[in-house]
Amino acid sequence: MAFLQEAPQLAHPYRGDRLLLALLDRVLPAERRAALDADLDALGDYALMAWQRTCTTTRRKPVLTRWGAWGQRVDRIELTTAWQEGPRLTTAHAVLAAGHADSEHARLEEFARVYLYHLASEFYTCPLAMTDGAATAIKASGNRELIARVLPHFLSRDPATFWLSGQWMTETIGGSDVGNTETIARQDANGQWRLYGRKWFSSAVVGEAALALARPEGAGGGTGALALFYVETMDGERRKSELVIDRLKDKLGTQELPTAEIHLDGLPAWPLGELAHGVRQVAPMLNVTRSWNAICAVASMARAISLARDFAARRQAFGRPLIEQPLHAQTLANMQADFEAAFALAFEVAHLLGRAEHGAASAEEAAVLRLLTPLAKLWTGKLAVKICSETLECFGGAGYIEDTGLPQLLRDAQVYAIWEGTTNVLSLDSLRALAGDSLGALRHAIGRWLDGNDDMHAASAIRQTLDAAARWLDQHAATRDTLEAGARGLAFTLAR
Ligand code: MFK
Ligand code: FAD
Numbered sequence: 001m002a003f004l005q006e007a008p009q010l011a012h013p014y015r016g017d018r019l020l021l022a023l024l025d026r027v028l029p030a031e032r033r034a035a036l037d038a039d040l041d042a043l044g045d046y047a048l049m050a051w052q053r054t055c056t057t058t059r060r061k062p063v064l065t066r067w068g069a070w071g072q073r074v075d076r077i078e079l080t081t082a083w084q085e086g087p088r089l090t091t092a093h094a095v096l097a098a099g100h101a102d103s104e105h106a107r108l109e110e111f112a113r114v115y116l117y118h119l120a121s122e123f124y125t126c127p128l129a130m131t132d133g134a135a136t137a138i139k140a141s142g143n144r145e146l147i148a149r150v151l152p153h154f155l156s157r158d159p160a161t162f163w164l165s166g167q168w169m170t171e172t173i174g175g176s177d178v179g180n181t182e183t184i185a186r187q188d189a190n191g192q193w194r195l196y197g198r199k200w201f202s203s204a205v206v207g208e209a210a211l212a213l214a215r216p217e218g219a220g221g222g223t224g225a226l227a228l229f230y231v232e233t234m235d236g237e238r239r240k241s242e243l244v245i246d247r248l249k250d251k252l253g254t255q256e257l258p259t260a261e262i263h264l265d266g267l268p269a270w271p272l273g274e275l276a277h278g279v280r281q282v283a284p285m286l287n288v289t290r291s292w293n294a295i296c297a298v299a300s301m302a303r304a305i306s307l308a309r310d311f312a313a314r315r316q317a318f319g320r321p322l323i324e325q326p327l328h329a330q331t332l333a334n335m336q337a338d339f340e341a342a343f344a345l346a347f348e349v350a351h352l353l354g355r356a357e358h359g360a361a362s363a364e365e366a367a368v369l370r371l372l373t374p375l376a377k378l379w380t381g382k383l384a385v386k387i388c389s390e391t392l393e394c395f396g397g398a399g400y401i402e403d404t405g406l407p408q409l410l411r412d413a414q415v416y417a418i419w420e421g422t423t424n425v426l427s428l429d430s431l432r433a434l435a436g437d438s439l440g441a442l443r444h445a446i447g448r449w450l451d452g453n454d455d456m457h458a459a460s461a462i463r464q465t466l467d468a469a470a471r472w473l474d475q476h477a478a479t480r481d482t483l484e485a486g487a488r489g490l491a492f493t494l495a496r
Helices: 018-027 030-056 081-092 095-099 106-121 125-141 144-154 278-314 326-357 363-394 396-400 407-417 423-434 438-451 456-475 480-485 487-495
Strands: 063-067 073-078 165-168 184-187 193-202 209-216 227-232 243-248 260-271
Touching: 018 030, 018 106, 018 326, 030 081, 030 106, 063 243, 073 243, 081 095, 081 106, 095 106, 095 125, 106 125, 106 278, 106 326, 125 144, 125 165, 125 209, 125 278, 144 209, 165 193, 165 278, 184 209, 184 260, 193 209, 193 227, 209 260, 209 278, 227 278, 278 326, 278 363, 278 407, 326 363, 363 396, 363 407, 363 423, 363 438, 363 487, 423 438, 423 480, 423 487, 438 456, 456 487, 480 487
Parallel strands: 165 209
Antiparallel strands: 063 073, 184 193, 193 260, 209 227, 227 260, 243 260
């Protein structure tokens, strides 16, 4: 019988994750820490089961049926198994509700759940992130009627009452430059607003609600004239006829996620607040979904490295296990170092977000959060692709073969850098943050951390880098094109 290679085994995603355990032990008060175990154990168990399922069943994509047998429009979408399990599982373990609990630790406790669940969810985390973001933006709007109507659904712990929300921003004319939005909001004679237009990417098309950018009829051009609307998509069991699903996108990755092109043909809508400055109003949502993106990117890295490390102990080459080959061990160590840094950055954002939302953050911490959010998103998005790509190579040819479950890691990772603001757009957003005193706040925060650090050489190098960044910003403050051309380099330097 010819040689048979043992398959890689996944360690328990929670109990086997030294970094997550250490972070939670360090940051959370003992009672909260102990209370978290049951949910995290269960989500870790689910993730382990889902990985085994991935390796033993053929992957499926959602299927859109547009027309019924008798010619009626149905726009029905059949979802994959993980998606069908999503509402029950996530409400049972309070994934979203945890993030809105009354504690400065709420976000950390939520994102620990997200980190464990993400890979198993088949990107059900995408609409969860948007629902979380919508809840946050609606809270920030102060619109009491909407808060009372929607939050009990978005944050429900009961699958029967749980609603998902979409985020309808991107149009054919632009996804980064949403100031070009063509969707029009028109008011009926009876005062009801209705949306007319086309949204080019809608990833929660099966959701019950969405936040949508639209231009009130007669308002001027540009970003400032856009308004932010809340919409509901269902009429009882049926999708509203004013929402038409044109098709599902055929995508490189995230294939279980039903991302649709849609038309709005008079869909009833309610403004969150004033009928202008919609991007300003949606910004709390963007910052939350970008934080999710960073955590999910880190989760992809964790999965990839965990498999690569396990395999290195099982695979022999040139007379010893790969893990004993110095160069392979060094390759894995470099991946691990990058991952640990990304993990620290993403979870620092989660920690600060929770503190800021509960009035526990100083002004300095709030400024640091504003800067670290785009930095964490853009840095982890790129790094996830690099680490997943390196992981495939760690498996040699097997890493390129579909039914190992490995190629999907790389295909899926590519999305982190594109949606929710591309790397360049987020680099420019970090300039927006730096226009305030974010860099000063970051220097203070890091300075305090470096004061307690024994590695004088590293501390001095970091201080010099921050000083150089501040000098560069000062020098080019008046030359916008130079600032923008250098924004990605600066963002990468600061993130690193
Ligand atoms: C599984 C992982 C979970 C992730 C799920 C993801 C699901 C995927 C769903 C999507 O991809 S949804 C679509 C996401 N689209 C984007 O993220 C849009 C990307 N483009 C940008 O972010 C642009 O920078 C932006 C549209 C905001 C720029 O537009 P403009 O026309 O240059 O806006 P401007 O005038 O600079 O900003 C308008 C206001 O918003 C300003 O405030 P004021 O009105 O008070 O002056 C800005 O300060 C404010 N603003 C912009 N970005 C902000 C922000 N405020 C706080 N935080 C931010 N990030
Ligand atoms: P463009 O904006 O045309 O960007 C093209 C390139 O130009 C990018 O490299 C970008 O970095 C660069 N660029 C643009 N402006 C600048 C600048 N000023 N300086 C330097 N470089 C610049 N959107 C939604 O609204 N809702 C969803 O649910 C949703 N789901 C998605 C799901 C998937 C799987 C994907 C892939 C996308 C989804 N999107 C969604 C859309 C996504 O947010 C956009 O694709 C993204 O914001 C980029 O917009 P765009 O595609 O129009 O590219």
